[in-house]
Amino acid sequence: xxxxxxxxxxxxxxxxxxxxxxxxxxxxxxxxxxxxxxxxxxxxxxxxxxxxxxxxxxxxxxxxxxxxxxxxxxxxxxxxxxxxxxxxxxxxxxxxxxxxxxxxxxxxxxxxxxxxxxxxxxxxxxxxxxxxxxxxxxxxxxxxxxxxxxxxxxxxxxxxxxxxxxxxxxxxxxxxxxxxxxxxxxxxxxxxxxxxxxxxxxxxxxxxxxxxxxxxxxxxxxxxxxxxxxxxxxxxxxxxxxxxxxxxxxxxxxxxxxxxxxxxxxxxxxxxxxxxxxxxxxxxxxxxxxxxxxxxxxxxxxxxxxxxxxxxxxxxxxx
Numbered sequence: 001x002x003x004x005x006x007x008x009x010x011x012x013x014x015x016x017x018x019x020x021x022x023x024x025x026x027x028x029x030x031x032x033x034x035x036x037x038x039x040x041x042x043x044x045x046x047x048x049x050x051x052x053x054x055x056x057x058x059x060x061x062x063x064x065x066x067x068x069x070x071x072x073x074x075x076x077x078x079x080x081x082x083x084x085x086x087x088x089x090x091x092x093x094x095x096x097x098x099x100x101x102x103x104x105x106x107x108x109x110x111x112x113x114x115x116x117x118x119x120x121x122x123x124x125x126x127x128x129x130x131x132x133x134x135x136x137x138x139x140x141x142x143x144x145x146x147x148x149x150x151x152x153x154x155x156x157x158x159x160x161x162x163x164x165x166x167x168x169x170x171x172x173x174x175x176x177x178x179x180x181x182x183x184x185x186x187x188x189x190x191x192x193x194x195x196x197x198x199x200x201x202x203x204x205x206x207x208x209x210x211x212x213x214x215x216x217x218x219x220x221x222x223x224x225x226x227x228x229x230x231x232x233x234x235x236x237x238x239x240x241x242x243x244x245x246x247x248x249x250x251x252x253x254x255x256x257x258x259x260x261x262x263x264x265x266x267x268x269x270x271x272x273x274x275x276x277x278x279x280x281x282x283x284x285x286x287x288x289x290x291x292x293x294x295x296x297x298x299x300x301x302x303x304x305x306x307x308x309x310x311x312x313x314x315x316x317x318x319x
Contacts, residue, residue, distance in 0.1 A: 158217065
C-alpha cells in the first residue's frame with residue numbers, strides 16, 4: 001500500500017497547488033436555493049439541514065477537485081447535527097475521495113491505549129461487525145491529533161496508520177493567539193514546549209519516511225507564527241506540515257510559505273471560509289452572491305494557488 005506521505009505529495013504535485021479545502025460548513029453559508037430544496041424534501045429540520053450541507057459540500061468538491069487535491073472536513077460542524085451530521089460527514093468524505101481528493105480528518109482526537117486505537121479505526125480504518133466482517137465507515141487518509149498525552153496517545157494511531165498506509169498530523173504550534181499560554185512555556189533546557197513536541201513528532205516519523213522523503217507523521221503549524229514555523233521546518237525536515245491560519249485568520253501567503261522546504265514542497269495550506277464563502281470577498285462585491293458560490297470558490301482557489309506559488313518562490317529565492 002502506498003504510504004500516506006507519497007499519496008499526499010503526489011496529489012499536490014498533480015494539481016500544482018498546496019491548498020487544502022477546509023469543509024467547515026454552516027447552514028448560513030449555503031445559498032437559499034439549496035436550503036429550500038432540502039426543506040421541501042425532508043420534514044425533519046435536522047435532516048434537511050444535513051442534506052443542504054451535503055449538497056453544498058458536493059458542489060464545492062465538484063467545482064474544485066481539479067484545482068485542489070486535499071480536503072479537510074472539521075468534525076465538529078457535522079457532529080452538531082447528530083446522526084444526520086454523521087451521514088453528511090461520511091458522504092462528504094466518500095464524494096471527495098471519489099473525485100480523487102486526499103482526506104485529512106480534522107478531529108483533533110486524543111486518548112490512550114484501546115480507546116486511541118478505537119478512534120483511529122473509526123476515522124482511518126475498519127470496525128469489526130457482529131457477523132465477523134469489518135467495514136470502513138469514514139476511511140479518511142489522515143487525522144489531526146492532540147499529542148498532550150505523549151506517546152501513549154499517538155502510538156495506537158501509528159499502528160493503524162502503518163497497517164493501512166494512513167497518516168496523522170500532530171498539533172505542534174497552533175494558529176490561535178492563546179497558543180502561547182502553553183506552547184511557548186520554557187523547558188529546563190531553555191526550549192519552548194512546542195519545540196519539544198516537534199522533536200517527538202520528528203522521532204515518531206523517522207522510521208516512517210517513505211520514497212518522497214517525508215513521513216506519515218505530520219505536524220500542524222499555524223501560518224500566524226512564521227518565525228516559529230521556519231525554526232520548526234529545520235527541526236522537522238522530513239515532516240509534512242499542515243498550515244492553518246491563511247486567509248480568514250489573517251496570515252499571508254509569505255507567512256504560510258515558511259513551512260515549505262527548499263524545493264517548495266512538504267506543506268499544505270488550509271483555507272475554509274475564504275473558499276466556501278468566497279462570494280463574500282470584496283473582489284466579488286456587487287457581482288456575485290451565495291448562489292454563485294462555485295464560481296467564486298474556483299476563482300479564489302486559482303488566486304490562492306498563484307499567491308502561494310509566488311510566495312514560496314520568493315522565500316526560496318531569498319533563502
